[in-house]
Structures are given as structure tokens and as C-alpha cells.
Amino acid sequence: MFRSLSLFNFRVWIIGALISNIGGWMQATAQDWVVLTELTHNDATAMGVTMALQFGPPLVLVSITGWVADRFDRRKLLMVTQSTLMLLAVTVGVLLLTHVMTLPLMWVFALCFGIANAFDGPARQAFVSDVVSRENASNAVALNAASFNMARLIGPAVGGVMIVLVGTGWMFIVNAVTFLAMIVALLVIRPAELIPRIRSHTAARLADGFRYVAGRRDLVVLFVMVFLIAAFGMNFPIFASTMALEFGQKADGYGLLSSVLAIGSLAGALMAARRERARMRVVTFAAGGFGVASMISSFMPVYGLYAVMLVFVGFSTVSMLTTANGYVQTTTDPELRGRVLALYMAILMGATPIGAPIAGWVATTFGPRAAIQLGATAGLVACAIGLTTMLWSGRVHRDSSTRFGVAIDETRPLRVVTK
Numbered sequence: 001m002f003r004s005l006s007l008f009n010f011r012v013w014i015i016g017a018l019i020s021n022i023g024g025w026m027q028a029t030a031q032d033w034v035v036l037t038e039l040t041h042n043d044a045t046a047m048g049v050t051m052a053l054q055f056g057p058p059l060v061l062v063s064i065t066g067w068v069a070d071r072f073d074r075r076k077l078l079m080v081t082q083s084t085l086m087l088l089a090v091t092v093g094v095l096l097l098t099h100v101m102t103l104p105l106m107w108v109f110a111l112c113f114g115i116a117n118a119f120d121g122p123a124r125q126a127f128v129s130d131v132v133s134r135e136n137a138s139n140a141v142a143l144n145a146a147s148f149n150m151a152r153l154i155g156p157a158v159g160g161v162m163i164v165l166v167g168t169g170w171m172f173i174v175n176a177v178t179f180l181a182m183i184v185a186l187l188v189i190r191p192a193e194l195i196p197r198i199r200s201h202t203a204a205r206l207a208d209g210f211r212y213v214a215g216r217r218d219l220v221v222l223f224v225m226v227f228l229i230a231a232f233g234m235n236f237p238i239f240a241s242t243m244a245l246e247f248g249q250k251a252d253g254y255g256l257l258s259s260v261l262a263i264g265s266l267a268g269a270l271m272a273a274r275r276e277r278a279r280m281r282v283v284t285f286a287a288g289g290f291g292v293a294s295m296i297s298s299f300m301p302v303y304g305l306y307a308v309m310l311v312f313v314g315f316s317t318v319s320m321l322t323t324a325n326g327y328v329q330t331t332t333d334p335e336l337r338g339r340v341l342a343l344y345m346a347i348l349m350g351a352t353p354i355g356a357p358i359a360g361w362v363a364t365t366f367g368p369r370a371a372i373q374l375g376a377t378a379g380l381v382a383c384a385i386g387l388t389t390m391l392w393s394g395r396v397h398r399d400s401s402t403r404f405g406v407a408i409d410e411t412r413p414l415r416v417v418t419k
Helices: 008-038 044-055 062-071 074-097 103-131 134-166 169-188 208-214 217-232 236-246 251-274 280-297 303-331 334-350 352-366 368-393
Strands: 396-398 406-408
Touching: 008 044, 008 074, 008 103, 008 134, 008 169, 008 236, 008 251, 044 103, 044 236, 044 352, 062 074, 062 103, 062 208, 062 334, 074 103, 074 169, 103 134, 103 303, 103 334, 134 169, 134 251, 134 303, 208 217, 208 334, 217 280, 217 303, 217 334, 217 352, 217 368, 236 251, 236 303, 236 352, 236 368, 251 303, 280 303, 280 368, 303 334, 334 352, 352 368
Parallel strands: none
Antiparallel strands: 396 406
């Protein structure tokens, strides 16, 4: 399960990422809460707009960010993006502490965070494949997700309590400090031990990534499934914050819900790390599990029962996304991996500008439970698409040697699409 940790560079990377991500989740909790309760009067629509501005740039800039991740040294690129995000966090923290921040100004900074993350995301995802060999890539992706969700377990809970004690502004300052951990890790990593990258002779052709994905039906189906859940099901800040208010909770109660969600997320990431390779069928079944768990959570009558259901929501969500990420990492042409991962990140993060305002409007107009049910329906539709594709492909067949009498052949790319 932990074989990638035997590598020095990966150990350094994972430690730096854990510390930085803890600060990131503290800041995310503070940003959601300040928009919902300080800059507006429980306006979930304004929160949806904030999320749209922050997660929109990966979709708009996908061609440029993917090309940059393939063209330049990813370690140096990450130093630039991490430093930029640190400066933005300091600025927002100071504006909040001096009571200068307004909602339009917060939207401007949300957009700036989104632009920086648009370049940071593909480079960060592809850099994992630079740190470990191809046979360990799926394990490394899963452990990277486990680190992310361990931070998600710690950050929101600590952040929620700290917001009550010292206010939202200090959470941005704390996050700025934690960026130093990632920057130091990138400096300590041994460049000589990184996996040599295959340079594309046609790196300037930004459309290559689009053509490659269009020629891979499995990736097209995967991206559609991820889009549906990312757009309508993964608006957890809107769901959890509005449900917390419905149950009469404060910022610490909201932070606790985010941490409970992370318990299931961490379990899902560790389970993915146990698998030798990423499989499309796991993505499909996890999407269905997300839909069922989310639908049940929307009917929970009390805070405690809703929190318990979030464990299952988190488990299925991360099982799907970690497996999807690992599948893209391990089955994509190395020359185009950065651009394909940029497309994946654009689908994952860029779906939010479409879904978050809708979810926010539904939560404001019909209540948070209706918004959760919309996301649950998206998960069930994604599962149906995956199952239909498996049946249509002819990979499902009878096999009396299996427990259920049915076997599913593995999905394997048949060819590398020529450029």
C-alpha cells in the first residue's frame, strides 16, 4: 500500500503537500464562511458565484495550462505558482483583518486564486509521475489523495474552531505560512532522481491533448462521468454550510462536517492505494455509491445522522476521483500527459462554475436538501453512463468461476492516437 514512500523524493513531496493542504483547507473553510455569513446574509447564491470564479479559470485556460505543464520544468513552475498563492493569501488575510474586504473584492481575489491554481493543478498532478516510476504511479496518486484528504480531515475542523476564536482573516495568514512547506519540499527534492521526461517534438500544438482524448472513447466516458459529479454533486461547501445553518450550527459545526467528510475520503484514498491498477469499473460503481449515499444524506433529520452519512459520501467521491486520476496517469501517452491532465483538471474544477451557481440557487430557493438531491441524481446518471458503456462494449460476459457468475474484461487503450 505504501510502496511509493520508499522513495526519498516522494516522501519529501508528500510531507510538504500535507502541511500545505492543511493550511489550504483552513483557508477554504474561512473563505466559504466569510462569504456566507460576513459579506452576505446566508446567501448561498453568492457563495456559488465565488466558487464559480475560483474554479472557472482551469476550464477557460485549459489549453495554455496543459501546454505549460508539458513545456516547462514542473518543479520550478510549482515554485512560482505556490509563491503566487502564498502572496494572494497574505493579501486577503490583511484585508479581512483590517475590515476592508467587500464581496466584489473577494470575488476578484477568488478569480486570482483560480488563475494561479489553473497553472498549479496540472503541473502538480503531472509532477507525481516525475517523482515515481510508471508502475508506482497509481499507488503514488492514491497516496497523494490520501495526504490531501488527511489534510481535509484536520484543516476544516481546526479552521472552524479558530474562526470562532480569532476570526477568518488569520486563517488566510496561516495558510500563507504553510505554503513555505511546499516550497521547501520542492527545493529539497533531488532533481537527479526524478524520472526523465519524454519531450514532445510538437509541444507547441495545444490541440494535441484534445485530439488524443477525442480518440480515446474510454477517456471521453470517464470525463463525462467526472463532469456530472463535479458540476452538481461536489458542491460540498454549499451543501455542508447551508445544512449546518439549518441544523443551528456555527462555523465550528460547519468545519466538523468537512472533517467528517474527509474521514470517508481518506478511507477511499487508502483503499485505492491498495489496488494494483486503476480500473474504469471502480469509477462507475463509486459514482453509483456517491449518488445513493448523497440521496440518503439529504433526508437525515438531525445533524449527527447527516454527519454520519457524509462518511459514505466522502468514501465514494474519493474512490471515484482517485481511481479516475490514476487511470488517466497510467494509460496516457507520456508526451501528452500534462495536456491530458490539464483537460482532466479543467473538467474536475471547471465544472464548478456551471454547477455551483445552480446548486447555490437551488439551496437558496428550495433549501439545501433539494440541492443535495440534484447532486445525487447526477451521480446516479454518471453510474448509468458507465454501466451502459461497459455493456455496450461487450466486456461483460458470463463466467461461472466468479462469485456472481459475471466477469468484466479490463479496459485497455488499443492504440496511441497519432498527432
